[in-house]
Amino acid sequence: MDVKPLLLWSDVLVFLLVISLVLFFYRLRRDPQTRERWGQVFSSRLGMVTFTVILTYVGIALLDSLHFRRALDTAQGGASQEVFYDNKVTSVLDLVLGGMGDRFERTYSAPFALKSFEKQNMKDEEGRAIRDFPLLEHAGRHLADPADRWPDVLAKTVTALLWGLLLGSIWIAPQWWWLRGSANPWYASWGVQLVVICLGTWAVVVSRYYHILGTDLGGTDVLYQSLKGVRTGVLLGTLSTLIMLPIAVTLGVMAGYFKGWVDDLVQYLYTTLSSIPGILLIAASVLLFQVYIDLNPDFFSIGMEKADARFIALCFILGVTSWSTLCRLIRAETLKISQLGYVQAAHAFGVSHSRILGRHILPNVVHIILITFVLDFSALVLAEAVLSYIGVGIDPSMGSWGNMINGARSELSRQPPVWWTLTGAFFFMFALVLAANLFSDLVRDAFDPRSSGRRSEA
Amino acid sequence: MFAYIVRRLLYAIPILIGVNLLTFTLFFVVNSPDDMAVSQLGEKYVTPEAIAAWKKKNGYDKPLFVNAEGAGLAAVTDTIFFTKSLKLFAFDFGRSESGRDITTDVSTRMWPSLAVALPTFIVGIWVNICVALLVVMFHATRLDRWAVFVFVCLMSISYLFYIIGGQYLVAKTWKLVPISGFHADAQAWKFLILPVLVGVVAGIGSGARWYRTLFLEEANQDYVRTARAKGASEIGILFTHILPNALIPILTGVVVLIPSLFMGSLLIESFFGIPGLGSYMLDAIKSQDFAIVRSMVFIGSILYIVGLILTDISYTWADPRVRLN
Numbered sequence: 001m002d003v004k005p006l007l008l009w010s011d012v013l014v015f016l017l018v019i020s021l022v023l024f025f026y027r028l029r030r031d032p033q034t035r036e037r038w039g040q041v042f043s044s045r046l047g048m049v050t051f052t053v054i055l056t057y058v059g060i061a062l063l064d065s066l067h068f069r070r071a072l073d074t075a076q077g078g079a080s081q082e083v084f085y086d087n088k089v090t091s092v093l094d095l096v097l098g099g100m101g102d103r104f105e106r107t108y109s110a111p112f113a114l115k116s117f118e119k120q121n122m123k124d125e126e127g128r129a130i131r132d133f134p135l136l137e138h139a140g141r142h143l144a145d146p147a148d149r150w151p152d153v154l155a156k157t158v159t160a161l162l163w164g165l166l167l168g169s170i171w172i173a174p175q176w177w178w179l180r181g182s183a184n185p186w187y188a189s190w191g192v193q194l195v196v197i198c199l200g201t202w203a204v205v206v207s208r209y210y211h212i213l214g215t216d217l218g219g220t221d222v223l224y225q226s227l228k229g230v231r232t233g234v235l236l237g238t239l240s241t242l243i244m245l246p247i248a249v250t251l252g253v254m255a256g257y258f259k260g261w262v263d264d265l266v267q268y269l270y271t272t273l274s275s276i277p278g279i280l281l282i283a284a285s286v287l288l289f290q291v292y293i294d295l296n297p298d299f300f301s302i303g304m305e306k307a308d309a310r311f312i313a314l315c316f317i318l319g320v321t322s323w324s325t326l327c328r329l330i331r332a333e334t335l336k337i338s339q340l341g342y343v344q345a346a347h348a349f350g351v352s353h354s355r356i357l358g359r360h361i362l363p364n365v366v367h368i369i370l371i372t373f374v375l376d377f378s379a380l381v382l383a384e385a386v387l388s389y390i391g392v393g394i395d396p397s398m399g400s401w402g403n404m405i406n407g408a409r410s411e412l413s414r415q416p417p418v419w420w421t422l423t424g425a426f427f428f429m430f431a432l433v434l435a436a437n438l439f440s441d442l443v444r445d446a447f448d449p450r451s452s453g454r455r456s457e458a
Numbered sequence: 459m460f461a462y463i464v465r466r467l468l469y470a471i472p473i474l475i476g477v478n479l480l481t482f483t484l485f486f487v488v489n490s491p492d493d494m495a496v497s498q499l500g501e502k503y504v505t506p507e508a509i510a511a512w513k514k515k516n517g518y519d520k521p522l523f524v525n526a527e528g529a530g531l532a533a534v535t536d537t538i539f540f541t542k543s544l545k546l547f548a549f550d551f552g553r554s555e556s557g558r559d560i561t562t563d564v565s566t567r568m569w570p571s572l573a574v575a576l577p578t579f580i581v582g583i584w585v586n587i588c589v590a591l592l593v594v595m596f597h598a599t600r601l602d603r604w605a606v607f608v609f610v611c612l613m614s615i616s617y618l619f620y621i622i623g624g625q626y627l628v629a630k631t632w633k634l635v636p637i638s639g640f641h642a643d644a645q646a647w648k649f650l651i652l653p654v655l656v657g658v659v660a661g662i663g664s665g666a667r668w669y670r671t672l673f674l675e676e677a678n679q680d681y682v683r684t685a686r687a688k689g690a691s692e693i694g695i696l697f698t699h700i701l702p703n704a705l706i707p708i709l710t711g712v713v714v715l716i717p718s719l720f721m722g723s724l725l726i727e728s729f730f731g732i733p734g735l736g737s738y739m740l741d742a743i744k745s746q747d748f749a750i751v752r753s754m755v756f757i758g759s760i761l762y763i764v765g766l767i768l769t770d771i772s773y774t775w776a777d778p779r780v781r782l783n
Binding site: 268269271272273274275276277279280281283284285287288291292295378382385386389390391392405409412413417422426429430433434437438441 | 481484494610613615616617625626725739740744754758759
């Protein structure tokens with residue numbers, strides 16, 4: 001089948017981000033002190049486990065960032081040879097999941113259910129109108145007898161797990177060969193990798209026959225939606241911080257180094273900005289941008305591009321409204337560093353400002369940037385849910401955990417309660433945020449001179 | 459002290475002007491009144507006449523900064539900047555896009571907000587400090603490590619889940635209190651207890667973890683070691699040495715929030731149907747009522763600046779070594 005790759009702006013940004021992060025860490029590797037600190041992070045099992053979990057999420061997000069549009073079948077006898085492409089954007093993740101997102105039902109259905117959650121008017125065999133729960137279109141159609149459901153699920157699970165173990169061993173064996181002499185607890189990471197691979201295989205296999213986490217009001221598979229939310233969460237958490245970094249670092253370093261009126265100006269800027277209630281500023285900016293999009297519909301050829309523009313704008317707005325904390329920290333650190341002997345000595349030797357900033361100041365505030373980057377990540381993922389609830393978050397057409405929660409917020413008050421949508425969003429979000437929080441604690445302990453000093457005293 | 463406060467208040471003026479200019483730029487320059495009219499009217503009914511009528515009705519039919527037609531002072535006063543932005547300084551918030559008086563709305567709605575936010579704030583701090591002290595007592599034991607892990611887990615749950623879960627368990631399953639609503643009478647506690655509970659529980663993770671760090675920082679000081687060497691009991695050290703000294707960093711984090719309590723909580727109020735400023739803001743955002751958003755931004759910044767000043771004052775009260783000058 002003919003496909004046409006589609007590069008969204010956020011895809012470009014995310015791959016740039018990955019490349020720059022790889023380069024950044026490659027450079028850092030040469031610095032013995034940094035190596036030692038990262039070594040401290042990865043010498044603990046917790047560090048390994050959380051890092052692997054985060055990498056899994058990032059991997060899903062990257063797979064979901066390779067987009068393309070399928071070609072539509074040309075009408076028979078059509079004169080033109082032009083190929084038209086589907087307006088629906090598919091990603092590599094959709095391929096991996098094997099069409100999980102294409103198996104729609106009419107409305108709610110419980111996890112592993114065979115029948116719909118709501119009754120519907122139907123005709124029975126003799127043509128009489130009855131009201132009953134209709135069978136689902138994509139769940140358990142292969143079963144001869146509904147009573148076979150749980151044995152069947154169990155059999156499929158065992159098969160899937162065996163496949164998962166096989167795939168996992170193939171995946172882990174080279175790593176083991178490569179790293180077997182390492183002192184770091186890699187086995188913890190392999191354990192998580194094995195679990196992830198097994199779960200993944202299980203989900204792909206079983207979802208062909210059942211809706212593992214049920215379906216939501218619109219009949220979409222909840223597991224699929226949760227997986228689609230991964231990209232949004234990961235991208236928002238990283239891109240926003242990345243956008244804010246240049247502003248915060250430049251202004252913070254300049255304020256702390258040049259002092260005087262520069263310092264006054266920067267302090268004024270961030271006090272003003274942080275005095276505005278953050279959520280209102282974000283909401284106002286997003287609304288204004290939305291008005292702009294609505295007034296200029298010609299800029300975007302398909303709906304996905306519109307949603308993507310709004311997403312990038314949201315990242316941008318979150319970044320621009322949140323640089324004040326980092327700026328304040330960097331300013332304070334620069335003030336401290338620029339009083340130190342070696343900076344004074346550099347001044348005395350007549351070293352230029354730009355060289356002092358680049359060689360002596362910037363490398364010494366990198367740890368603050370790093371800690372903020374990791375700390376902010378989880379906060380941003382959580383913020384996305386709140387913003388989507390308020391209605392100024394991700395575009396509803398783009399999957400996100402916030403939109404899932406927002407759509408499902410009154411489902412628990414139904415009778416019986418529809419609990420699976422919230423559960424799906426909850427677990428996917430919780431695992432990512434928890435891993436990020438735990439990892440950021442470790443990074444802070446390793447990189448923050450204050451906390452490592454405290455540790456040695458204790 | 460008095461001179462200091464006066465100076466701080468004067469310093470607040472340029473900040474408020476900055477806030478004012480920023481919101482003005484956002485709402486009138488980036489997004490012209492014409493755009494606002496289009497989005498308020500809906501795309502179907504947009505005609506030049508309709509836009510002009512909408513602008514006239516809501517007072518946007520003036521030039522931004524300078525009115526060339528106006529005579530004398532009117533050249534400056536009969537502009538959008540003066541009527542919509544500068545008047546905020548006189549606490550004249552004008553009317554919302556739906557025609558209601560914002561000042562009246564704000565003054566009636568701030569009390570329900572406070573009724574939820576203040577108990578949440580006080581009970582929250584009390585609970586967090588108690589939990590943190592308890593954990594510090596077991597410092598460097600297995601219990602301490604598990605407690606920190608539980609705190610991080612609690613932090614990693616979205617606020618929305620606390621609210622949804624709280625409503626489901628307490629109000630729907632156990633039927634202890636009504637799910638949502640508000641009455642300003644003797645029965646008010648019934649409606650307030652669940653929002654306060656949810657707010658407190660949601661805050662335990664980050665709050666108790668933060669206080670624990672502060673307490674541990676104090677616990678590693680020399681005077682604590684001296685007290686221990688002299689044979690003071692652990693509990694005595696905790697309450698007479700660590701707690702009072704840790705109050706100073708706690709104050710910095712906490713006092714700045716007190717004035718903002720008037721603003722209420724967006725999420726809590728909208729889920730529990732409390733007619734406070736939080737739900738007011740949310741409704742304004744949802745209906746794109748920029749006049750209200752503008753006013754709330756201004757009020758919010760004033761409250762934040764007041765919070766900063768209060769923080770400095772509370773310093774001198776908590777720590778006699780600090781002198782403001």
